[in-house]
Each structure stands twice: as structure tokens, then as C-alpha cells.
Amino acid sequence: MPSFDEVLKEAGEFGRFQKRVFFLLSQTGITFSSLFASVVFLGQAPDTFWCRIPGAAELSERCGWTLEEERNFTVLPLHLGNESVRGECERLDVTWDSSVSCASPLARYGNRSTGSLPLATCRSNWVYEQPHSSIVSEYDLVCANAWMLDLSQAILNLGFLAGAFILGYAADRYGRILIYLLSCLGVGICGIIVAFSPNFTVFLIFRFLQGMFGKGTWMTCYVLVTEIVGSDQRIVGIVIQIFFTLGIIILPGIAYLIPTWQGIQLAISLPNFLFLLYYWVVPESPRWLLTRKKGEKALKIMRNIAKHNGKFLSPHYSEITISNEEVSNPSFLDLVRTPQMRRNTLILMYAWFTSALIYQGLVMRLGIIGGNLYLDFFISGAVELPAAFLIIVTIDRIGRRLPFAMSNIVASIACLITAFLPEEIPWLKTTVATLGRLSITIAFEVVYLVNSELYPTTLRNFGVSLCSSLCDLGGIIAPFLLFRLAAIWLELPLIIFSILAAVCGLLVLLLPETKGISLPETVEDVEQLPSHFGKCGKKRKHRDTNSYI
Numbered sequence: 001m002p003s004f005d006e007v008l009k010e011a012g013e014f015g016r017f018q019k020r021v022f023f024l025l026s027q028t029g030i031t032f033s034s035l036f037a038s039v040v041f042l043g044q045a046p047d048t049f050w051c052r053i054p055g056a057a058e059l060s061e062r063c064g065w066t067l068e069e070e071r072n073f074t075v076l077p078l079h080l081g082n083e084s085v086r087g088e089c090e091r092l093d094v095t096w097d098s099s100v101s102c103a104s105p106l107a108r109y110g111n112r113s114t115g116s117l118p119l120a121t122c123r124s125n126w127v128y129e130q131p132h133s134s135i136v137s138e139y140d141l142v143c144a145n146a147w148m149l150d151l152s153q154a155i156l157n158l159g160f161l162a163g164a165f166i167l168g169y170a171a172d173r174y175g176r177i178l179i180y181l182l183s184c185l186g187v188g189i190c191g192i193i194v195a196f197s198p199n200f201t202v203f204l205i206f207r208f209l210q211g212m213f214g215k216g217t218w219m220t221c222y223v224l225v226t227e228i229v230g231s232d233q234r235i236v237g238i239v240i241q242i243f244f245t246l247g248i249i250i251l252p253g254i255a256y257l258i259p260t261w262q263g264i265q266l267a268i269s270l271p272n273f274l275f276l277l278y279y280w281v282v283p284e285s286p287r288w289l290l291t292r293k294k295g296e297k298a299l300k301i302m303r304n305i306a307k308h309n310g311k312f313l314s315p316h317y318s319e320i321t322i323s324n325e326e327v328s329n330p331s332f333l334d335l336v337r338t339p340q341m342r343r344n345t346l347i348l349m350y351a352w353f354t355s356a357l358i359y360q361g362l363v364m365r366l367g368i369i370g371g372n373l374y375l376d377f378f379i380s381g382a383v384e385l386p387a388a389f390l391i392i393v394t395i396d397r398i399g400r401r402l403p404f405a406m407s408n409i410v411a412s413i414a415c416l417i418t419a420f421l422p423e424e425i426p427w428l429k430t431t432v433a434t435l436g437r438l439s440i441t442i443a444f445e446v447v448y449l450v451n452s453e454l455y456p457t458t459l460r461n462f463g464v465s466l467c468s469s470l471c472d473l474g475g476i477i478a479p480f481l482l483f484r485l486a487a488i489w490l491e492l493p494l495i496i497f498s499i500l501a502a503v504c505g506l507l508v509l510l511l512p513e514t515k516g517i518s519l520p521e522t523v524e525d526v527e528q529l530p531s532h533f534g535k536c537g538k539k540r541k542h543r544d545t546n547s548y549i
Contacts (some may be wrong), residue, residue: 004290005230005518007313011302013230015309021206021282022229022236022427025221026243028275031187031246032218034268035210037363039153040377041255041264043136048129050075051122055096057338063102065217067127073105088126089143093118139200141376148485154476155204159211161472167216168465173293176224176285177278183216184275191269195262210269217272219465227285227460227519228305235392237449242388248368248381253373271511287519291458292357335455335463340512340527344454347507348447348467349394351404354504355444356474358411358497361482362437365493387441395446399515400453401508404446410507411439419491440501453514454529456522517546 012018053074060070074091096105107542121144128137136142143148163183171179178209190210197203226237251268258264286298306313336342363380394403414436420428455463485492512529 004521005289007299008230010311011306011314012309012311014236015305015311016306017308018236021307022225022240022280024278025225026240027271028184028217028221029240029243030247030250031271032214033244034216034251035156035187035191037248037251037377038089038264038268039149039156040363040373041139041251042134042261042371043149043152044134044255044261046128046134046137046142048110049137049142049344051091052125052127053091053094053096054125055100057106059096059100059102065102067129069521071127076252081366089122090119091122091375093120111485116280128522133202133262135200136197138261139203141200150479152204153209153479156207156211157472157475159208160215160475161469163212163215164219164465164469164472166363168219171216171220171223171465172288172460172462174543176220176227176288178273178283178284179216180220180224180282181276181279183213183220184272185211186210187217188269188272190263191272195265195269215465217275219468222448223452223460223464224282224285226449227287227457231436235449237452238388238391238395238445241445241448242307245381245384245388248384249378251381252377256374286361287457312524329485332466334523335466338523340529341523343510344526345467346539347394348451348454351408351443351447351449351504351508353474354408355440356471356499357478357481358415358440358501359437360475361434361493361497362440364435364479364482380437383437384441387438387445390464391442391445395449396515397511398480400446400450401513402506404443404450405505406467407439407442408501408508411436411443412498412501412505414439415494416546418478419494419498430491436497443504450508450511450514453517453519454512454526456526458518458522460519 050071051074052070056070056074059065060067065073123144124140126137126140126142135152136149139145139148141152167179167183187210190206190213193206194203194210197206222237222240229236254267255264258267283301283304284297286301289295289298289301303313334341335345388477391403414432418429418433418436421432423429448468451464451467452460481496482493485496502522514529520529
């Protein structure tokens with residue numbers, strides 16, 4: 001009775017069938033990364049905006065003013081009276097009616113100084129002047145409401161967090177492909193509703209749901225890809241990250257060409273409906289089927305894989321062995337019940353949190369330092385491409401653990417150096433910061449692969465989802481940490497990033513090395529993985545197996 005890995009080797013570990021499934025599922029990375037970073041363009045700040053005086057629109061129409069003339073009558077007196085007042089969040093505390101003169105609307109105040117005119121806080125009636133619309137202008141997320149833009153991104157990350165728990169659990173119980181397809185449908189429907197939200201409350205509700213389903217698509221497609229290839233081919237878990245980066249690179253082009261935020265939202269949401277066609281071409285994970293005692297279906301899929309790969313399974317492959325271990329309702333306790341599982345879980349949770357916090361922090365830092373938003377965003381995405389290629393070149397030669405640790409250490413050093421480099425040499429500051437971005441991207445991509453390799457099949461999707469939920473927590477904290485600390489000192493966030501990355505670099509050295517090792521089937525397999533610093537764990541004991549026909 002052969003094991004699953006033996007059958008997979010006979011059928012082809014990365015043949016034509018797996019390559020096709022890999023390519024199809026990888027497209028999910030493009031749509032997910034676009035959703036992940038969309039707030040940068042959906043919430044693009046208006047170039048110029050000012051507060052309109054009550055009655056000014058009617059008076060402007062009666063007097064035949066241009067928008068510039070109305071602005072001069074509205075904002076210029078404020079600026080002349082107090083140079084710090086720009087007319088964005090304050091306005092003259094007056095109301096213009098039909099009795100106001102078109103030539104001099106402020107004449108009724110006589111010879112009073114413009115500095116002594118009464119002021120009022122602006123709460124509505126803003127006028128925006130910019131070529132691209134955004135949710136900022138749509139829902140008036142300026143002045144006292146500016147924090148709501150950060151809330152919209154926090155809500156998306158909360159959706160990611162909910163998706164990691166809810167859909168991660170569902171994928172382990174009901175199947176990878178079923179939850180993937182339902183998640184794609186959810187992302188598409190919620191994305192359309194977000195685009196046509198009548199108010200900001202509806203926008204937030206369905207942005208949360210879109211984030212939840214979006215996380216479901218990304219996590220399940222990632223796990224599905226890693227479960228249908230052999231242990232020597234799990235580098236596809238890194239290659240799939242290239243498609244995530246492609247989404248980052250494509251997004252600024254979409255935003256530049258589409259003039260409205262609703263159009264951008266639809267452009268990144270509608271492609272998810274195309275993924276529903278995968279129902280006919282992407283099978284369920286045979287590894288998962290075996291853990292659910294569906295060996296007959298698993299074997300049928302394996303024969304189909306062998307057929308497409310131009311191979312033939314031996315006649316005695318009528319049964320596949322699988323462990324007795326089954327976890328029908330996985331929980332957090334299953335991930336920390338044994339020593340090795342507990343250590344792996346806690347370290348991976350911290351690694352996810354750190355990678356996400358630093359990654360998002362460095363991306364959002366681009367908005368603080370200014371520049372061309374579309375070009376800077378494109379360059380920041382292009383910088384990530386070498387990360388996947390560096391991992392591919394090194395990870396199967398020297399293993400997972402050393403590149404994982406070194407990328408965090410280099411990111412830590414780069415952030416620290418960038419913080420203290422003088423502004424007078426911007427090219428050097430930018431170069432070192434780019435090295436930090438590249439390094440943390442490598443760490444971010446390696447943690448995906450390592451996480452999936454350190455959990456047994458029965459807990460893999462749940463374990464990856466739970467640990468990666470700390471990524472979403474880091475995403476929630478990142479904007480608040482960045483902007484609050486930057487208000488004290490612009491480079492202070494980089495110091496915090498440096499400390500977090502250094503600690504992570506040391507901790508991941510305690511993880512087992514998984515290079516060339518078959519995916520663990522049971523918790524016992526995980527406990528017997530080679531331990532840290534090259535010491536080997538206990539030899540595997542023989543375990544009872546069941547066979548399914």
C-alpha cells in the first residue's frame with residue numbers, strides 16, 4: 001500500500017497538469033494584491049479643496065462667477081487675514097443670499113479687517129478640484145473626517161482577519177476548492193456593491209466582506225497549489241508570489257487610465273467571476289480528500305493527474321495509505337498542544353505580524369515622503385520582483401531557515417541606516433530604503449512557504465490561516481503606528497521596524513529546516529522534523545495507517 005507521496009511521484013510531481021493548475025490559480029494573486037493595495041488609489045487625496053460658504057453656489061450661478069472667482073471670494077479673504085488658514089477646514093461664518101453684491105460680497109462687513117471676520121468649522125459643502133475622483137471626495141473624508149480613510153483600510157484588514165479564521169476553518173472542513181469558488185463569488189459581488197455604495201457605512205460593511213472573501217481566495221489557492229506538487233517542487237509557493245507582485249505593478253496603470261474610483265473598484269473586482277470557471281478544470285486537493293476518508297475520490301484524481309502528465313499508475317495502486325489521525329474540528333489548541341507545534345506556531349505568528357507591519361509601513365511611507373504617486377508605486381512594486389528570483393535561486397540550495405533569518409536581519413540594518421542618513425544625499429537614502437523593502441519582501445514570501453510546510457495535512461489550511469491572521473493584525477496597526485510616530489519624528493517608525501525585524505531574524509533560526517522533506521501528514525510527523533541548528537529530531541516511529549479504495 002503506497003503512501004500519497006509515492007503515488008504522486010509516480011503520477012508526476014510537477015507535470016503538465018500541475019503546471020496548468022498552478023498558472024490558473026496564480027491569477028488570484030493579481031486580484032488579491034490589487035484589493036490589498038487599492039486604498040492608495042481609491043483614497044487618493046484631492047490636490048485642492050476648499051469649503052464653500054452656504055448660499056455661495058446659488059450666488060455664483062446668479063453672478064456668473066467661475067469656480068476660481070468663487071474660490072477667491074471665499075478663500076482669499078481667509079488667507080489674507082490669517083496665512084495659516086487655507087480655507088480647507090474653516091470658512092467664513094456667513095451666509096450669502098440674494099441681497100449680497102456680486103462685485104463685493106463682503107461689502108456688508110464695512111471696513112472690518114479680514115482677520116477679524118467670524119470663522120466656522122467646515123462640516124460639509126466642500127469643493128474638490130482634481131482629475132481623479134476618490135472615496136475622499138465621494139464621502140467627504142477630509143479635515144475632521146480624515147481618519148475615516150485610515151478606518152477603511154483597517155476595516156479591510158479586519159475582513160482579512162475574519163477570512164483567515166472563518167474561511168480557513170471552512171476550507172479544512174468542507175474542502176479547498178469549494179471554499180475557493182465561494183470566496184471568488186463573494187469578492188465579485190461585494191466589490192460591485194462597494195463601487196455603488198450610497199453612503200460610507202455601506203461602503204465599510206461590504207469592504208469588510210470583500211476583504212474576508214479575498215483572504216479566502218488567496219489562502220485556499222496557495223494551500224491547494226502546495227498540496228498537489230511534490231516536496232521538491234514546493235518552490236511554486238514562492239513563484240506564486242510573483243503574481244502578487246504583478247498585481248502591485250499593474251494597479252497604478254489601472255488607476256492612471258480609469259478616471260473614477262468606482263471604475264478602479266470594478267476593474268479589480270469583476271475578474272473574480274472568471275475564476276468560477278475553475279470548477280471544471282481545478283480538482284479538489286487529493287491530500288485533503290484522504291484526510292476526510294475519501295480515498296476513492298483521491299485515487300481517481302491521481303489517475304487523472306497521471307493521465308494528463310503522460311504517465312500511468314501501476315495496477316497495484318488501488319489503495320493509498322493515510323494516517324488514522326483526523327481533525328474534524330481544528331482549533332488553536334491543536335496547534336500548541338505539542339512542543340514542536342507550539343514553538344512553530346508562536347514563532348510563525350510573530351513572523352507574520354512583523355513582516356506585514358514592516359512591509360505595509362514601508363509602502364505607506366512613500367506617501368509621506370511625496371513624489372509622483374503612480375511612478376513611485378510602480379517602482380516600489382518592481383523592486384519586489386527580484387525577491388522571488390533570489391528565493392528561487394537560494395532556497396533549494398541552502399534551505400529555508402537561513403534566507404528567512406538573513407532577510408529579516410538585512411531589513412533591520414537597512415531600516416536603521418535609512419533613519420540616520422542625512423536628507424542631503426537622497427539617492428543613498430532611497431537606495432538603502434529600497435534594500436530594506438526588498439529584504440522584507442523576501443521574508444514575507446518565505447513565511448508563506450515555511451508556514452505551509454510546518455503543519456500536517458489535517459491542520460495545514462487552518463494553521464496557515466491562523467498564523468497569517470497576525471499579518472492582518474499588523475496591517476491594522478501599521479498605518480496608525482506609521483503616522484503617529486512620524487508626527488513625532490519622521491524616521492521614528494524605521495527604528496521600530498528595525499527592532500522588530502532583528503528579533504524576528506533571531507527567532508526563525510529556531511524553526512525546523514524543511515528543505516527536501518515531504519509535507520507532514522500528522523502532528524507526529526511535525527514533532528519528528530529535524531530541529532533547529534541542524535540537530536535531528538527523534539526517528540519516526542511506525543504509525544498505523546488506513547487504506548481507502
